Amino acid sequence: MTLDGLLADTRPLRNPHFARLWRANIITVIGAQLTVVAVPAQIYAITGSSAYVGLTGVFGLVPLVVFGLWGGALADAMDRRTLLVVTTAGLILTSAGFWLQAALGLDNVWLLLGLFAVQQAFFAINQPTRSAVLPKLLPDELLPAANSLNMTVMQAGGIAGPLVGGALIPILGFSWLYLLDTLTLFATLGAVVRLPRLPVEGAVSAPGLRAVVDGFRYLRHHPVLMMSFVVDIIAMVFGMPRALFPEMADVSFGGPGEGGLAFALLFAAIPAGAVIGGVLSGWVSRVDRQGLAVIVSIVVWGLAMVSFGLSAMVAPFAPTLMLVVAVLMLAVGGAADMASAAFRTSMLQAAASDAVRGRLQGIFIVVVAGGPRVADVVHGAAAAVTGAAVAAAGGGVLVVVGTVAAALAVPAFVRYRVTRG
Numbered sequence: 001m002t003l004d005g006l007l008a009d010t011r012p013l014r015n016p017h018f019a020r021l022w023r024a025n026i027i028t029v030i031g032a033q034l035t036v037v038a039v040p041a042q043i044y045a046i047t048g049s050s051a052y053v054g055l056t057g058v059f060g061l062v063p064l065v066v067f068g069l070w071g072g073a074l075a076d077a078m079d080r081r082t083l084l085v086v087t088t089a090g091l092i093l094t095s096a097g098f099w100l101q102a103a104l105g106l107d108n109v110w111l112l113l114g115l116f117a118v119q120q121a122f123f124a125i126n127q128p129t130r131s132a133v134l135p136k137l138l139p140d141e142l143l144p145a146a147n148s149l150n151m152t153v154m155q156a157g158g159i160a161g162p163l164v165g166g167a168l169i170p171i172l173g174f175s176w177l178y179l180l181d182t183l184t185l186f187a188t189l190g191a192v193v194r195l196p197r198l199p200v201e202g203a204v205s206a207p208g209l210r211a212v213v214d215g216f217r218y219l220r221h222h223p224v225l226m227m228s229f230v231v232d233i234i235a236m237v238f239g240m241p242r243a244l245f246p247e248m249a250d251v252s253f254g255g256p257g258e259g260g261l262a263f264a265l266l267f268a269a270i271p272a273g274a275v276i277g278g279v280l281s282g283w284v285s286r287v288d289r290q291g292l293a294v295i296v297s298i299v300v301w302g303l304a305m306v307s308f309g310l311s312a313m314v315a316p317f318a319p320t321l322m323l324v325v326a327v328l329m330l331a332v333g334g335a336a337d338m339a340s341a342a343f344r345t346s347m348l349q350a351a352a353s354d355a356v357r358g359r360l361q362g363i364f365i366v367v368v369a370g371g372p373r374v375a376d377v378v379h380g381a382a383a384a385v386t387g388a389a390v391a392a393a394g395g396g397v398l399v400v401v402g403t404v405a406a407a408l409a410v411p412a413f414v415r416y417r418v419t420r421g
Helices: 016-047 050-075 080-103 109-137 140-172 174-193 209-220 223-239 242-252 261-279 282-286 290-317 319-351 354-386 388-409 411-415
Strands: none
Touching: 016 050, 016 080, 016 109, 016 140, 016 174, 050 080, 050 109, 050 209, 050 354, 080 109, 080 174, 109 140, 109 319, 109 354, 140 174, 140 261, 140 282, 140 319, 209 223, 209 354, 223 290, 223 319, 223 354, 223 388, 223 411, 242 261, 242 290, 242 319, 242 354, 242 388, 261 319, 282 319, 290 319, 290 388, 290 411, 319 354, 354 388, 388 411
16 A cells, blocks of 8 residues: 555545635634633632532533534524534634633633533534535545544644643633634634535424434434444443543552653543544545444454553553553554544435434534543443453453444444445
8 A cells, every 4th residue: 555545535625615624623623622721720720629620521511412412403404504604603702702701800610611511502513513514515435534634633633732722821821822712713714604505405394302303213213323323332431441541640650640641641642543543544535334444443442442451450560661552552542433433424424314414413422522421430430349450441342342242233334335426
């Protein structure tokens, strides 16, 4: 395989609309991550309490679930370009609200949490809509490449944003970080405004509870699409060990209790692996058996988590070497997860009717956001009984077993092929 064939497939960037959205996302994602870092840091600076910081989970997840589902229904009921313009403008206004409260020195934690909830609501409507418009801009065979390009930018921002934000807070203060986020969002607004009209094809239903329920009913009658959610839930709930990183960095790899190098490396490894996987994702456009590719990717993710847990078990005998192994295994898992997500998203975009794409993408964002949070609870409880290393390795085993069982239960998912134009 040539180097050109290995590197990311950039053919989707030949489409001017996708290219503008993608370039704008490079700018916007850094700004968004600055706010992701600044909000909990400001809450802690105001309260001195991790309990208040933990409330961001509740104030973030609830609107993400509610408006993710309702936003998907909205995306199936109105012109999607209009919805993107409105929600992007909403994100700009909420980011400006963050800046204003910091600039005025209000120091009100409930105002911060309220702004955060509103921001997450706009985000939960915006993201399913953005995903639902891709099949209107690109042919089906380019969707895996387009999703890989998008995810690479998101993961890279997830690494760079916290590093930059953490360094800038002591220098510039919170208000400047929020202002930078506000200004970068105008790049996305400019790209969205230049999109063509994107009406929904087929019957349009009112964006209420019935429309949301109809989206779930559609899944029930399309087992291939249903399985794309099931295997992701298996992978994330059983296989995402991030809640164990603080303990493992301290106990297994000998880092200080308050953080340190091992702690930072463990948290950065999965997104770093996803970025590397995205850069080397040229192969995804050549895969026809996308269902099988998802199964293989998730099994690789599970095996990587098994190896990660085993490395922590033997770390007391060679902590430095095993830390390197652990980070490598997490990076392999991140690359596998990136591939799985690219294929699953592409299957939802290509195989679903346009009239329900928004609702399915809404369910997708709820699963993607909710799975790791459930995993935090599951892994934390398991670690209390078995220890962190055993919980991580055992979770990886459950991922492999569960994924293979799901593949055997619904062979149509494994047989799914992309239709080439």
